[in-house]
Amino acid sequence: MSGASHGDAVIAATGLTKHFGGVAALDDFSITVADREIRCIVGPNGAGKSTLFKVLCGLLKADAGSVRILGRDVSGLNARRVARMGVATKLQIPRVFPSLTVHEHLELATRVGMGVPQLLGLRRRRQAVAADAMISQLLEDLGLAKTRDRLAQELSHGERQWLEIVMMLATGPRILLLDEPGAGMATEEKARTADLLQRLSERMAVVVIEHDLAFVQLIAHKVMVMHRGRLLTQGSFDEISRDPQVGLVYLGSTST
Amino acid sequence: MTGKMTPGWLVRVRLSRSSRLLLLLALAACAAAIPSVASPYAVSLTTRFIVFSILALSMDLLWGYGGVVSFGHAMFFGLGAYAMAITLTHAAGIGGTYLALALGVGVPAVLALALGFFLFYSAVSGVYFGIVTLALAVAFETLAVVNRSFTGGMDGLYGFAIPTIGLPGLVQVEVWGTENPYFAGVIGLAVCYLLARWITHSSFGTAIKAIRDEEPRLELLGYDTALIKTILLVITCAMAGFAGSLYTTVGFVSPQLLGVFFSTQVLVWVGIGGRGTLAGPILGTILVGFLQTILSGEFEDIWPLFVGMFFLLIVLFWPSGLYPFIQRSLNAARRRLGSAQVGA
Numbered sequence: 001m002s003g004a005s006h007g008d009a010v011i012a013a014t015g016l017t018k019h020f021g022g023v024a025a026l027d028d029f030s031i032t033v034a035d036r037e038i039r040c041i042v043g044p045n046g047a048g049k050s051t052l053f054k055v056l057c058g059l060l061k062a063d064a065g066s067v068r069i070l071g072r073d074v075s076g077l078n079a080r081r082v083a084r085m086g087v088a089t090k091l092q093i094p095r096v097f098p099s100l101t102v103h104e105h106l107e108l109a110t111r112v113g114m115g116v117p118q119l120l121g122l123r124r125r126r127q128a129v130a131a132d133a134m135i136s137q138l139l140e141d142l143g144l145a146k147t148r149d150r151l152a153q154e155l156s157h158g159e160r161q162w163l164e165i166v167m168m169l170a171t172g173p174r175i176l177l178l179d180e181p182g183a184g185m186a187t188e189e190k191a192r193t194a195d196l197l198q199r200l201s202e203r204m205a206v207v208v209i210e211h212d213l214a215f216v217q218l219i220a221h222k223v224m225v226m227h228r229g230r231l232l233t234q235g236s237f238d239e240i241s242r243d244p245q246v247g248l249v250y251l252g253s254t255s256t
Numbered sequence: 257m258t259g260k261m262t263p264g265w266l267v268r269v270r271l272s273r274s275s276r277l278l279l280l281l282a283l284a285a286c287a288a289a290i291p292s293v294a295s296p297y298a299v300s301l302t303t304r305f306i307v308f309s310i311l312a313l314s315m316d317l318l319w320g321y322g323g324v325v326s327f328g329h330a331m332f333f334g335l336g337a338y339a340m341a342i343t344l345t346h347a348a349g350i351g352g353t354y355l356a357l358a359l360g361v362g363v364p365a366v367l368a369l370a371l372g373f374f375l376f377y378s379a380v381s382g383v384y385f386g387i388v389t390l391a392l393a394v395a396f397e398t399l400a401v402v403n404r405s406f407t408g409g410m411d412g413l414y415g416f417a418i419p420t421i422g423l424p425g426l427v428q429v430e431v432w433g434t435e436n437p438y439f440a441g442v443i444g445l446a447v448c449y450l451l452a453r454w455i456t457h458s459s460f461g462t463a464i465k466a467i468r469d470e471e472p473r474l475e476l477l478g479y480d481t482a483l484i485k486t487i488l489l490v491i492t493c494a495m496a497g498f499a500g501s502l503y504t505t506v507g508f509v510s511p512q513l514l515g516v517f518f519s520t521q522v523l524v525w526v527g528i529g530g531r532g533t534l535a536g537p538i539l540g541t542i543l544v545g546f547l548q549t550i551l552s553g554e555f556e557d558i559w560p561l562f563v564g565m566f567f568l569l570i571v572l573f574w575p576s577g578l579y580p581f582i583q584r585s586l587n588a589a590r591r592r593l594g595s596a597q598v599g600a
Binding site for chain 1: 476
């Protein structure tokens with residue numbers, strides 16, 4: 001019914017509600033994201049941004065509301081199933097595998113969905129050969145080629161964030177959910193990340209949670225402002241930064 | 257590279273292909289020569305430690321690589337040994353031996369499959385998995401003790417048929433006495449080591465290391481981590497069962513083989529040798545085995561105390577184990593040699 005009206009919506013979530021104890025982390029929140037769109041979600045701490053992501057990617061079950069991804073109802077699916085549909089998620093805390101090399105991260109990412117016999121190399125798929133070529137290309141493109149054989153724990157914080165994003169890209173996703181991709185990065189690294197996200201949005205839907213409004217401005221597409229689990233307002237970066245309501249809930253220090 | 261202490265699994269071997277081949281050949285030559293130079297008693301002891309090192313190797317795959325801590329891993333070894341011994345009690349000859357071997361590997365594997373299915377798929381992991389395996393080990397040991405008619409109770413089983421391998425009517429080798437069990441153990445260890453190496457070098461091996469590091473991240477990437485852990489458990493428990501089957505060439509099996517004390521010993525061997533290194537646990541088992549034999553001869557009652565102290569010392573000074581320490585020292589020596597040559 002509503003699926004028909006959002007013909008090219010890759011994410012269509014309506015009426016999401018999630019309570020933790022007495023606190024409503026999500027309160028009748030709805031979001032629709034089109035393909036090849038880049039969307040930012042901002043809001044003060046505790047606004048419900050991270051909870052929203054966890055509901056979208058299948059880590060949390062909403063108390064009420066529905067989530068459709070790529071036209072399919074995913075409310076009953078776990079995180080693994082949602083991931084295999086083409087949703088790559090980066091949670092707030094960057095997570096890589098410390099004792100694996102950069103290449104091994106991508107090796108795993110390109111083998112998502114393969115059976116154990118394929119993982120063991122008992123049956124070599126053509127897919128695996130193609131995957132190896134893709135890994136080299138990705139590393140080259142993202143400037144990680146020289147770190148190929150280094151362990152993730154030897155990388156800098158910024159490099160680790162990049163590694164996680166590259167790993168997600170290697171799964172060939174259609175939707176990227178990124179919770180604070182610029183956290184802990186230097187200004188110059190943030191600019192590079194923003195540039196990367198812009199380029200990625202030409203191929204897939206990108207949803208970004210960000211705390212730092214300066215970083216949001218670099219991406220400067222549709223911005224949603226969340227407050228206490230609800231949508232406060234939405235619009236372009238300029239529109240929301242002029243909105244007096246936003247200034248009130250959001251530290252009072254938006255950029256001009 | 258870094259001066260910091262790195263866990264054993266982070267140290268990568270930097271041996272050239274040819275020097276590794278030479279080392280392997282030397283090792284094989286040593287293994288072949290032992291029965292002709294050592295006393296029968298020493299050979300029998302070595303056989304036992306080699307069989308135990310297969311058990312340690314399987315524990316290393318499970319714990320060192322997969323990060324799954326089991327306090328009852330020896331239970332699968334004991335089950336394999338009992339399955340083999342009970343079958344040989346009722347069926348002799350080559351056919352009986354093959355059936356016994358199949359059950360010695362299969363029974364532990366089936367139990368592991370059930371455990372993995374019920375525990376990993378209900379998200380029981382970490383220390384809780386350890387506790388369940390501990391309880392099961394106690395239960396199986398008790399079962400073996402109270403069930404006199406089937407498992408021989410406290411005395412265990414002995415006097416079962418001699419394991420015989422070969423082709424019916426053509427070749428027939430009795431795996432009995434001193435030398436044959438020894439060679440069976442060496443071949444068994446070599447096969448298991450190659451299998452373990454193949455697993456750890458595959459993408460499956462990368463996935464189990466990722467589970468050890470950050471299981472939720474791998475799940476979020478789209479992997480069925482419960483399935484991977486279950487398969488890992490089945491493989492390692494089958495390997496432990498195979499080691500147990502080989503153990504029956506000693507001539508008897510007893511309830512202690514299933515127990516918690518034996519399981520903790522396996523953890524000590526792996527910890528001393530260096531977890532996540534494959535070769536380390538083999539080294540650790542044989543080293544601790546001989547140390548234990550010497551100590552228990554000198555100090556009848558308090559030898560476990562010394563082994564415990566040895567373990568604590570290793571944990572304090574070389575927390576990643578002996579094997580990574582040896583590797584690091586060799587690498588450092590080579591670097592020093594290299595820089596000396598450059599300087600000259």
